[in-house]
Amino acid sequence: MLSEKTPSLSPLPSTRAPVPACRRTMSNEGSSSPDREDSPHSSPTDLMTLARQRLRNRWSTPPSRDSEGDEEYQLRWEGHGSQLTNMVTSLEDNEASSDVTVVTKGASIPSHRLVLAAASPFFCQILQGLPTSQHPVIVIKTAHPRHLRYLVSFCYTGTVTLHSHDLQHVLQLAEDLEIRGLKITLAEGRSSPSLATLAALHPRLFRPSSPITRFSFPQHLHRSSSVTPTPHGCSDAPANLKRNMSPSDKEGQSKKMKVEPLPMDSERRPHSNPSPYYIPPASAPPTLASSLFFKSTPGSPPNSAPPQSVGESFSLQGSSPSADDNKDQDSPGLSIVPSSRLLQPPSRSSSRPPSPQQDTISRSQSPASQIPTPVNRTVKESSMPSTPTTPSTPTARPEPGSSGVLGGSSGSRVLLWRFLLDLLHNPLYTPMYIRWLDRAGGVFRIMESDMVAQLWGMARKNQNMNYEKMSRGMRTYYKRGILFHIDGTKLIYRFNTNDPEIEQRMRYYDLTQASSEGEVSSEQNTLSSILPPSNLAPPTSSVTSAQATALENIYSNPLFRDMAQLPHSLLYEPYISFFRKTSHSELY
DNA sequence: CAAAGTTTTCCTGGTT
DNA sequence: TAACCAGGAAAACTTT
Numbered sequence: 001m002l003s004e005k006t007p008s009l010s011p012l013p014s015t016r017a018p019v020p021a022c023r024r025t026m027s028n029e030g031s032s033s034p035d036r037e038d039s040p041h042s043s044p045t046d047l048m049t050l051a052r053q054r055l056r057n058r059w060s061t062p063p064s065r066d067s068e069g070d071e072e073y074q075l076r077w078e079g080h081g082s083q084l085t086n087m088v089t090s091l092e093d094n095e096a097s098s099d100v101t102v103v104t105k106g107a108s109i110p111s112h113r114l115v116l117a118a119a120s121p122f123f124c125q126i127l128q129g130l131p132t133s134q135h136p137v138i139v140i141k142t143a144h145p146r147h148l149r150y151l152v153s154f155c156y157t158g159t160v161t162l163h164s165h166d167l168q169h170v171l172q173l174a175e176d177l178e179i180r181g182l183k184i185t186l187a188e189g190r191s192s193p194s195l196a197t198l199a200a201l202h203p204r205l206f207r208p209s210s211p212i213t214r215f216s217f218p219q220h221l222h223r224s225s226s227v228t229p230t231p232h233g234c235s236d237a238p239a240n241l242k243r244n245m246s247p248s249d250k251e252g253q254s255k256k257m258k259v260e261p262l263p264m265d266s267e268r269r270p271h272s273n274p275s276p277y278y279i280p281p282a283s284a285p286p287t288l289a290s291s292l293f294f295k296s297t298p299g300s301p302p303n304s305a306p307p308q309s310v311g312e313s314f315s316l317q318g319s320s321p322s323a324d325d326n327k328d329q330d331s332p333g334l335s336i337v338p339s340s341r342l343l344q345p346p347s348r349s350s351s352r353p354p355s356p357q358q359d360t361i362s363r364s365q366s367p368a369s370q371i372p373t374p375v376n377r378t379v380k381e382s383s384m385p386s387t388p389t390t391p392s393t394p395t396a397r398p399e400p401g402s403s404g405v406l407g408g409s410s411g412s413r414v415l416l417w418r419f420l421l422d423l424l425h426n427p428l429y430t431p432m433y434i435r436w437l438d439r440a441g442g443v444f445r446i447m448e449s450d451m452v453a454q455l456w457g458m459a460r461k462n463q464n465m466n467y468e469k470m471s472r473g474m475r476t477y478y479k480r481g482i483l484f485h486i487d488g489t490k491l492i493y494r495f496n497t498n499d500p501e502i503e504q505r506m507r508y509y510d511l512t513q514a515s516s517e518g519e520v521s522s523e524q525n526t527l528s529s530i531l532p533p534s535n536l537a538p539p540t541s542s543v544t545s546a547q548a549t550a551l552e553n554i555y556s557n558p559l560f561r562d563m564a565q566l567p568h569s570l571l572y573e574p575y576i577s578f579f580r581k582t583s584h585s586e587l588y
Numbered sequence: 589c590a591a592a593g594t595t596t597t598c599c600t601g602g603t604t
Numbered sequence: 605t606a607a608c609c610a611g612g613a614a615a616a617c618t619t620t
Contacts, residue, residue, distance in 0.1 A: 416595075449608085462596080467608085473595055475610065490604085490608060 085158075088115060092156035100127065102138050102152055109152050119155035122178035140177070147173050154179065414459050416473045417482050418505070420444070421495065423452065425509045442495030442502070449491060 077083070091097065091112050098110035116123035126138060140148055147170045154160040154174075162170055423429040424436055424444055433451045437443040446452050449467040457465025474493065477483035482499060486492040495502050 460595080465596085469596060469598095471609075472597080472611085476595075478610090485609075 089157050091115060092153060100138065102140065102148060109149060111152055111155075115155050116152075119180050120178045121180070122176075140173075143173050144169060151177060151179055416456065416470070417477060417495070417502070419456055419459055420452075420474075420483075421502070421505055421509075423455065429455070437492065439506075440497070442497040443486065444493060444495070446491040446493070 092115075098112055100111050100113045100116060102109045102111050102116070113123075113127045117127050118124075123138070147166060150160050150162050150166065150170050151174055420434065423434045424439075429452075430436070431447065433448045433455070434444060434446050437445050449471075453465055453467040453470040456470050457463060474483055475485075478485070481496050482502070483496065484494045486494055497503055497506065
């Protein structure tokens with residue numbers, strides 16, 4: 001792309017005042033202050049501007065002359081603006097580089113944070129605080145895939161062609177998402193009653209001010225838009241996106257934004273019966289392997305409780321925090337799925353204040369600590385600081401009548417079933433190596449059998465481990481009712497989620513993941529209750545029914561509940577192609 | 589050290 | 605043929 005236009009070289013007029021050779025100044029177009037340029041908190045929009053300015057700096061040195069009188073030259077990138085525009089436009093088709101996914105009913109649109117943030121303060125507000133290592137998934141639940149696609153495409157290209165019957169919906173969605181610069185004008189010499197109606201419905205879009213760029217339009221309409229980035233990045237985010245917004249402030253807002261939890265599993269629902277509350281696949285493209293998710297606070301069922309702030313960064317809340325959320329199905333429910341939900345590698349547990357149950361977990365087999373890192377598969381004696389095979393504080397033996405999966409002397413051992421369960425909750429390994437098909441039902445699939453076996457071997461410090469041996473170990477669980485193989489499938493197993501300890505452990509994951517959203521303090525007590533000092537004791541009743549309901553709602557996947565009804569082709573379909581097929585086939 | 593539980597290793601045989 | 609699955613048997617290992 002850059003080769004199309006090469007920088008031109010021209011001698012600078014020697015009459016310019018000399019400037020120290022080491023000093024760079026902004027081009028005559030650039031005007032941002034240095035301190036802003038260096039700000040670590042630049043918004044994506046700022047970054048866009050900054051990128052342009054830096055490019056200018058790179059290609060355009062100030063006209064100057066050093067003390068020895070040498071001439072200086074200015075390198076100018078002809079067509080810089082259009083080049084950047086073309087680059088941004090070309091990004092639309094570059095899924096590989098996408099760093100955010102916008103999802104609606106059954107459709108996923110890989111996108112780029114920079115583009116979304118530049119086009120919408122709404123997206124900007126969401127994305128600006130997220131670490132670049134995460135791949136957030138933003139779910140606009142009630143948006144039609146086609147409409148959302150129009151708008152995302154508009155964000156890239158600044159132009160979009162759509163049918164007139166979609167216009168009203170697209171405009172409404174654009175307003176909800178605060179897409180910048182969308183502006184409609186009557187085509188020259190044309191008048192349209194529908195435009196008048198739209199103007200009444202969307203007066204903001206019909207402001208006669210602001211510059212206009214060209215739009216493609218159906219025959220009877222011509223709309224224009226202007227991209228008017230604000231100098232302060234996300235500062236012009238709509239009021240309802242500001243943090244600490246009181247419920248009363250949101251009264252009268254036409255849209256309701258909800259933060260809702262997402263399932264870890266890809267969920268599918270027949271197209272014939274789309275529900276406004278259908279939660280589309282939360283899984284992102286392959287790059288999501290290490291991503292985590294936001295979800296609602298424990299105790300806040302998705303559809304009934306007031307949405308909580310996400311990561312304390314902002315508050316998205318409808319005008320009514322009550323059950324009317326379910327009634328307003330025209331408003332796009334919003335689910336934000338960035339990364340800090342699942343269990344973290346060892347560093348995370350150390351960042352939290354210790355709690356009784358956490359102590360128990362780390363003594364026995366911290367979910368994170370018992371799983372080796374995928375890169376360090378070297379020698380048997382290699383330092384695997386996390387492998388808790390070293391005996392520590394003795395743990396209590398199971399009560400005589402306990403029906404838990406533990407027989408007795410495994411309290412501080414790395415057990416295979418625990419290891420698998422941990423893998424399934426560690427974003428480093430799921431969904432790439434192993435993933436849930438139906439978490440509520442305990443059904444999972446091993447995606448990379450060799451890799452999982454190697455990881456197991458690392459955990460056990462056994463270089464000779466392979467899937468043959470590991471699977472033999474898994475088969476020993478059949479008789480004990482811990483694990484089962486799904487007949488007729490390959491590499492698909494099911495945990496007995498009725499087993500008290502498995503259930504307890506999965507609930508622990510739920511709450512631990514929830515804790516990573518910033519509500520650590522409020523969840524400490526819950527955690528300390530759910531995992532008593534003896535990790536063999538059944539879960540206490542400290543987890544409220546509301547929490548349990550919320551967690552069940554998060555993960556339940558009716559499509560996978562009855563495995564017998566699923567065609568094997570679906571079960572065997574690799575995750576990645578599954579995801580992409582869904583996203584592509586349903587968008588167009 | 590013994591007992592109990594868990595996993596590993598090896599094996600035969602089967603299916604896809 | 606490769607990969608996966610089922611399960612028996614015995615050894616090895618860990619925990620109590």
